[in-house]
Amino acid sequence: MSDSEESEMEFQDEPSALGVKVGSTRTVVSGGDVADPDVVRTLTCLATYTDALTGEEHVLYGEEAATEYPDRVRYMLRSGLPESEETTELAKRFLEEFSRANGLDEDSVVVYAIPTIDNDTGLERLTDIIESGPVGERLIRSYPESLCGAVPALGDGLDAIEDTFLAVNMGSTNLEACAYRRGEQLSPFSTGAITGTEVDRRIANYVEEETQGRVNIDLTTAREYKEDHADFEDYEPFSDIIQQPGGGTYEFTIEDSVMDAVDEFVDDAVDEVANVFMPELANDYMKIYQQALDNPVVLTGGMACIPGIVDEFEARLSDELGREVEATTADDPATAAARGAHRIADRLVELDEY
Ligand SMILES: Nc1ncnc2c1ncn2[C@@H]1O[C@H](COP(=O)(O)OP(=O)(O)OP(=O)(O)O)[C@@H](O)[C@H]1O
Ligand SMILES: [Mg+2]
Structure with a gap:
């Protein structure tokens, strides 16, 4: 194998970099090219309904859940961190649905922007949600939200x-x-x-x-x-x-x-x-x-x-x-933490930290 073939293989093997902020109101993900990222923003909420024909349970998230099921939509991180086992499970489900719907890459290096709140149990639950999440097979790191938001x-x-x-x-x-x-x-x-x-x-x-x-x-x-x-x-x-x-x-x-x-x-x-x-x-x-x-x-x-x-x-x-x-x-503070986390993830990929 020539050097150039080898570096091309390595290049193809590189995981994608993602920045994620799971906020109490909105979840924001930044992916793609760091210089011109693709940013997705959605409400951090979930609603389930039963299929009228098959009886199966389906899940809706984000704006769709909030507008179609205002009566039973759940915001699982209302206070910033999950407060119970039940909301922890709901948050996992939310991340799964969200990742699937947006085609987020499992083979990725992911940086999560997380709050600085003095609540160890809540932070442990958040860690559990992040670690069992569908993305970040190569590496998952978390940095404080305000540091990520300060990056851009x-x-x-x-x-x-x-x-x-x-x-x-x-x-x-x-x-x-x-x-x-x-x-x-x-x-x-x-x-x-x-x-x-x-x-x-x-x-x-x-x-x-x-x-x-x-x-x-x-x-x-x-x-x-x-x-x-x-x-x-x-x-x-x-x-x-x-x-x-x-x-x-x-x-x-x-x-x-x-x-x-x-x-x-x-x-x-x-x-x-x-x-x-x-x-x-x-x-x-x-x-x-x-x-x-x-x-x-x-x-x-x-x-x-x-x-x-x-x-x-x-x-x-x-x-x-x-x-x-x-x-x-930053230019758009509402998405800055996710974009900053994305830049950190991209640097970790560059440094072969995964
Ligand atoms: N364009 C805007 N103008 C005014 N307020 C806004 C705008 N966009 C978002 N907000 C407000 O910012 C707050 C959400 O901020 P952010 O996304 O940083 O919170 P969070 O990370 O979910 O919450 P926390 O860190 O407190 O757990 C909400 O009160 C929202 O209404
Ligand atoms: Mg926050």
């Missing part, structure tokens, strides 16, 4: 893994903060009190107040209002229509509810980061704290998608700390 925010390569910086992950169920030093996580902090889901709850309450009790929206609608309309740069009031119980429709306009809720979110997040996380970090690693603040704070997680939130966070954090700090985020 800090350049075209893997600079995030060489730098020292602070990351703040703003997800559905948790606010996480930590410092990274060459990929090592320092002083990890998380709280379940300041979250995207809490913002949705407040939006629902404020909408009720703003409409003098006439409009009650569910949390899915509140989330959609936030995702479609929250904007710190140029917010536009918007209208919606509900069916009234006695018949007929009622049209209303939302002026303040959405922005009040996200405004409080930023204040709460800045307060927690500046007054709880940072003092702990400074106490543990004074030098790292100083060094990290010379670099931009990287905001990750879906809430970082809100237009203008990075500038707001930067201004309010600078105010709170009494010194100029910068903040930054």
Whole structure:
């Protein structure tokens, strides 16, 4: 066999690289060419139904499950991690269906972006789901979600893994903060009190107040209002229509509810980061704290998608700390963790780590 034939064989033998984030709201997978990845995003939910003809049980996942079976759709990672054996099994089933439907390669090196939550049992269950999953026959690794999310925010390569910086992950169920030093996580902090889901709850309450009790929206609608309309740069009031119980429709306009809720979110997040996380970090690693603040704070997680939130966070954090700090985020924070994980997986393939 000539050298070139050999290297071609090796090339064909190379597993594919995949980045996966299984989030409480959405699951995101990034595959294909790292420079121009194929990204798939779906709701992390599942519904089963019985075939009317054969009596067999079928499984639906994602948007289809949520819209067709709102009465019994299950979000198995509601709190960020599986809470029971039952939801662990459901999550495995979800991953199987999702992988099959999207043709994910079993012969792969997979990097999972995982949350930094102080819950060992939950993390063990997540590990079980990942390890028994259909992909990653060659290698499975996990890295913190905020590190993966910072990768696309800090350049075209893997600079995030060489730098020292602070990351703040703003997800559905948790606010996480930590410092990274060459990929090592320092002083990890998380709280379940300041979250995207809490913002949705407040939006629902404020909408009720703003409409003098006439409009009650569910949390899915509140989330959609936030995702479609929250904007710190140029917010536009918007209208919606509900069916009234006695018949007929009622049209209303939302002026303040959405922005009040996200405004409080930023204040709460800045307060927690500046007054709880940072003092702990400074106490543990004074030098790292100083060094990290010379670099931009990287905001990750879906809430970082809100237009203008990075500038707001930067201004309010600078105010709170009494010194100029910068903040930054990736192009599309909602998919950044999966894309960053994909880049790490690709590098592991390149390094023959599998
Ligand atoms: N375009 C958008 N505008 C505003 N908010 C968004 C947008 N996209 C996603 N979000 C919000 O971001 C949150 C989801 O973020 P992310 O996907 O990082 O969470 P997660 O990883 O599932 O949750 P967690 O890490 O807390 O377990 C949700 O509250 C969602 O509504
Ligand atoms: Mg998350």
